[in-house]
Amino acid sequence: MYLNCHTYYSLRYGTFSELDLLKLAQENHIRQLVLTDINNTSACLNFIRRAPEYDVRPLVGIDFRNGVTPAFIGIAANNQGFQELNEFLSDHLHNEKSFEAKAPAFENAFVVYPFETVLKEELFEFGDREFIGISVRDLRRLPFSRLMRFKEKLVVQQAVSFRHKRDYNTHRLLRAIDKNVLLSKLPPEEEGSEDEKMYPLENLVRAFGDYSFILENTERLLQQCQIEFDFSLERETQNLRSYTGSMEEDEQLIERLCREGLPYRYPEPSQAVEDRIQKELELIKAKGFVSYFLINWDIINYARSKGYFYVGRGSGANSIVAYLLRITDVDPMELDLYFERFINLYRINPPDFDIDFSWRDREDITQYIFKRFPNVSLLGTYVTFQERGVIRELGKVFGLPKEEIDALTKGEYETSRLDSIARLVVQYMPLLHGLPNYLSIHASGILISQHPITYFSATHLPPKGFPTTQFDMVVAEDVGLYKFDILAQRGLGKIKDTLEILHYNQPEAAAQVDLHDIKAFKLDRRVNTLIKTAQCMGCFYVESPAMRMLLKKLEVDHYLGLVAASSIIRPGVSKSGMMREYILRHRNPGRAEERAHPVMLDIMPDTYGVMVYQEDVIKVAHHFAGLDLGEADVLRRGMSGKYRSREEFQKVQDKFRNNCRNKGYSDQLIDEVWHQVASFAGYAFAKGHSASYAVESYQSLFLRAYFPLEYMVAVLNNGGGFYRPEFYIHDARMQGATIHPPCINKSYAINRIYDTHIYLGLMYIRDLEARSMQRFLAERSQKGPFKSLEDFIDRVHMSREQLSLLIRIDAFRFTGINKHELLWKAHLMLGTETRTEHPKLFGARPQHFRIPQLRTRSLETAFEQIELLGFSLCSPFELLEETPKNKHGQGDMERYLNRNIDLYGYLVTVKNTRTHTGKRMFFATFIDQQGEVFDVVLFPPVAKKYNFRGKGIYRLYGKVVSEFGFLSIEVIKMQKENYIPDPRYSDMKTAPRLLQNKDLLKGRNSRDIGSRN
Known part of the structure; x- marks a missing residue:
């Protein structure tokens, strides 16, 4: 009897899931109903799949609305009707069209016009498949309306959006968030009606007691509708079934x-x-x-x-x-x-x-x-409301000031001390948390189906410009659609760009490189030495501090070792405690036989009886617990995300334990093995997957081993990697490169290498506009290098502000003129000119200025680089206010083993984590005064005392420890060191002169500085 039911996929309107809707129907003795979300079909397939569990006959449609203003409801008579409705909605979503008051003539779908819409739009002609919807509230007005003459067209349209008052309040909050207004300012027309509720069937029949023909019309309409999809395990694939057509x-x-x-x-x-x-x-x-x-x-x-x-x-x-x-x-x-x-x-x-x-x-x-x-679409996914985001949104809706919202998002409050408004935020946060917020795109999934995609779902058109389903990968697989994963990765861009860079920087060497000769790479001693010593900066998947640490602990020096490491580093193995056990068994022959269960060791001899790869779940489930391969695969899939809650997974989990008990395993052993399975299966890689990663790692490592400078330029040009660009620049310097700041004649937008000289890209210069960059690069490409500042100004249209950025970064240093003098020249040449974008036909008459001799100190240059590039090209240790008290570094750690060391380090990266008891601790990586990398750990007592305060140099005092041969420092004390004051602003003696110079910049006393001839 319910033709118009909403779930929370009626985005920022509905308040509960499709399963909650089915449960609600069951509680109210409703045996059939139509799911019609607002401009959305996300819930339809799962609604159809799960409805039999609630003894509900599912039907589907769409509530077509302009914003929240109803146009009409479409109800699918069959699967073809569902496709019709999906195509109609998709067309409007793709083209951002409003819905007309009158629906098209669907061949396999029914249309229901809301009572209010019919009266407002004066719709008094209806086709065979068109009806007028009457809600319980409309019954008061029906006898007095002109619609009583359309008795055969009247059907029950009692919308279902809320279960109770709390749902309605949640709905109003969602509407206020959607409109970005205070709750008190939410227009009434933007809200649904509080009576959009589901009544027990007997109550609904009683309400329409005087209009039994409406109930009969509704029942007749419902009986003409049928929707079917095959969700059985024996279902036929819905992917494109033939590539050639046969x-x-x-x-x-x-x-x-x-x-x-x-x-x-x-x-x-x-x-x-x-x-x-x-x-x-x-x-x-x-x-x-x-x-x-x-x-x-x-x-x-x-x-x-x-x-x-x-x-x-x-x-x-x-x-x-x-x-x-x-x-x-x-x-x-x-x-x-x-x-x-x-x-x-x-x-x-x-x-x-x-x-x-x-x-x-x-x-x-x-x-x-x-x-x-044919029939291609991207796979959709949902971005849901998360805790901090919900608090921030609710804070705005309730009108809280920013500082109070910030405190709530950080959890810095005591509930008993909150005022009534802040308490409302905390009270309603859990109700919105996890609700779908908006449709997005799966990171990589593409569907290629046998039927048009609209057979399953309407599609929307995100900014990428490709049709995208309104359901996610779990629903897609339920109905037999399996995605093709096409991903973007910067690591491959690095490899490709390195080869291109080699072609111009070392053409003879480039001709000898075969990046697909993986077998040779695996045996290359230089490459394997890089892995063993963890010299992997910039290399795919092996450059992070955690991976570097693991490689050293495992003493990896071959391909198979790297394959294992690629999976061991995943969160699950570490979480289960088996990463440490794997290392112990790897380094101590005989430990595996002592500690591993014989069956586990027999199943996984290569990994010492430790579950490392995703297929180990299948092996253990099949050989250890006696599940068949299908059940084992259900177990593997069930360990991740939404599959874990599936009924079939629960059955397999129970069977796993029962089979193990029947085999005579102790409860302790069963619990231990299950803990391994449960803690890591959702995160582990398949062995082939890890092997694929290792292949790319070897390609990267080969290039780093033999062409380190070209490779590092490619790393930088592809956006870096785990670390900030300055550390890849530092690594290139350590490999023998000379690093130059941007130059107008040598640099491009990206970094460029000439032999062993690397010129930084113009892209690093903060506030340099892309059009300014493109303009002068195009000019240089067409007419050759610039000869002087004057030549540049004559040939390139550029504002004084943009030109000053190039001068300040010393991009005109080829002229041999101090940049302060160049800044004066630029000001005097451009200060009073109105520049046009059209190039001059003839060069300007030479202009001569008499400018006093000016000097630039190296420290000024360093701070200028920090401001414009984000880092200096000199050693940061040269900028310290106090000279370091010692020269200790990574090279001294071995002789200080188990003793305390005092040393200085430039911060590379920090990992902020928590212990299993929730206490905060830090892992950090630094560069020492010699340019070498070292690692430290701050355990909770120390982490409580000392905080990292951003980039810079820290003085560290702590104990050098070794874990499986990996040296690190357990910090006892830490202090951030001060840089010298910025010399560009700190010399107050020059303040009067600087103020005078400001006046000069405005054109005063210009003849005292120089004159134009």
């Missing part, structure tokens, strides 16, 4: 591609390789995944034709077919990758292929996919 041709094509790829990957294939190929192909065909593989092959084939670098990873990297098709570069035979993680008879969804491209190339790849294949 399943038979697909199978022939994939076999041919495997044969063509075999000589490249395995010049002399063994029988084991042939058997693996055959086994995979048979299963891929049986499971209907052929087109999925071929589409991924098509995408990377296009990328290779364009010269794009890419990395294929995910569970699909365990596949030899993917290796032969060059979707991945991971050899599953070499790594003995677990076949059943990739595919098995029980698996419903295809294997994951996460394909990384350079951040510059991904857009073109996405464009290609949308042009190449």
Whole structure:
């Protein structure tokens, strides 16, 4: 009887989930209802999937509104009607069109016009599929309206948006947040009606007792509607089922591609390789995944034709077919990758292929996919209200001052001392927390389906300009849609750019580099030494302090060790406590046999009986707990995100424990193994995935080992990495580069290397406008280098303010003229001129100025660089107010082992974390006076006393300790050192002169400084 029900996917309007709606229907004895969210279909598929559990017959539609003003309601008569409604909504969302008062003539959908809308718009002609909705509140006016003559068109339209007063209050807060107004200023027309509630069926029938024909019309309408989607485990995939248009041709094509790829990957294939190929192909065909593989092959084939670098990873990297098709570069035979993680008879969804491209190339790849294949869309996701954001929004809605809002967001309050308004913020925060806020885009997911996407969902059009579903990946998989993951990654941009830089800086060396010769990289001693010594600055996935520490502790000096480290570093292994245990077993032969359960050691001998990879969950569940492979995969998937709450996961979890007890395992052992599974499975990598990461790491490390300067320039030009740009610049200097500030004749927008000289890019100059930069770079490209400041001013239109930035950073130093003199010249030449954007046909007549000789001190330059670049090019230790008391550094730590050391460090990065008891502590990385990196830790008692106060140099006193050979300092005392006062402003003796100079800048006494001839 309810044709107009809303969930919280009626964004910033509705207040509860689709499951809450079903529960509400069950409580009120409602056996069928229509979900019609406002301009949204996000909840529809999950509503249909879960409705049978509540003994509810689900129907779906859309409440079409302009803002919150109702136009009409569309109700799908069948799946084709749902598609019609989705296409109609998508068209309006994509083109930002308002809804007309009159609905189009849908072929498979019904339209219900609200009572008020009919009267307001004077709609008195209705088609066969059009009706007039009457709410309980409308019944008072119905007898006196002209609509009584349309008896056969009247149906019940009692909107359902709230369950109780609290929901209504939450709704009003959402509306105020949406309109960005104080709650007291929220216009009444922006709110729903408080009586938009669900009444028990008997009450609703009683309310319409005098109008039984309305109830009959409504029932008749509902009986004409039916919506069905297959959510069973045996469902057919909804992805594009054939790549070529024929399943038979697909199978022939994939076999041919495997044969063509075999000589490249395995010049002399063994029988084991042939058997693996055959086994995979048979299963891929049986499971209907052929087109999925071929589409991924098509995408990377296009990328290779364009010269794009890419990395294929995910569970699909365990596949030899993917290796032969060059979707991945991971050899599953070499790594003995677990076949059943990739595919098995029980698996419903295809294997994951996460394909990384350079951040510059991904857009073109996405464009290609949308042009190449039918029925393509991006996958949606929801950004939800989070605690701090909710508090901030509610604070604004209730009119709290900023300082009070800030205190609430930081949790700096005692509830008993809050005033009534602040208490309301705290009271309503949990009600909004977790509600959908707005639609966004999945980080990488693209759907390519057999049906048009609108068969499943309306689409919206985010700023990226590609249609995007209104549901997320979990719902997509429920209905049989599996995403293709196309990701952007700066690491690949670094690799690609390094090769381009080599072509102009070392062309002969560039010709010798084959970045795909991974086998040679794995055996390269210089590369493996970098890994063992953790000299990995700028290299993909291995440059962070945590990874650097792990590499040293594990003494990694080969590819397989790096594969393991790539997964061990993930949060789950560390959380379970097994990272430390893995290191202990790795460094102490025999410990694994002593500590590991024999079954666990037998299952995972390569990782000492410790669960490291995602497939270890499947192995343990299958071999240790006796689950079948399908149940084991449910367990693996259930360890992450929304899947954990699924009923099927709960059943498998219970079976895991019961099977273990039946095998005679102790409760202590069962708990220990389950703790490992539960704590890390959602975070761990598949081994093939880790191996793919390790391949890219080796490519990065090879370039760093043999072409460190070119590589570091590429790192900087791709936005850096884990650290700030100044530390990559520092690393390049340590590798032998000479670093130059920007120069108008040598620099580009990005960094540029000439032999061993690196000229910083103009992009670093704070406040330099892109158009100013582009203008003078274009002029230089067309007509050659600039000869002088005067030549620059004649050739380039640029404001005095923009030109002064270039002079202050010393970009005109090639002239040999002090920059203070150049600033005077620029002022006197541009000070009274009205500049046009048109270049001069003839150069200006030379102008001569008599300017007193001025000097620039090196310290002034350093502070100028800090202001304009964000860092100085001199050593920061040269800027200290007090000279360091010692020269201690990283090189002294070994001889101070287990003793206290006093040393100075320039802060690189800080990790603020908490212990398992919630106490704050810090891990930090510094650079010493010799330019070497060292690490410190501040445990809670010290962290409570000392805080990091931003960039700068700290004096540290603490104990040098070693953990598995990794040296660090446990800080006892810490103090931030002061820089000298900025010499540009600190010399007060020059103040009168500076004030006089300000007058001169205004044109006074100009003949005392210089005159124009």
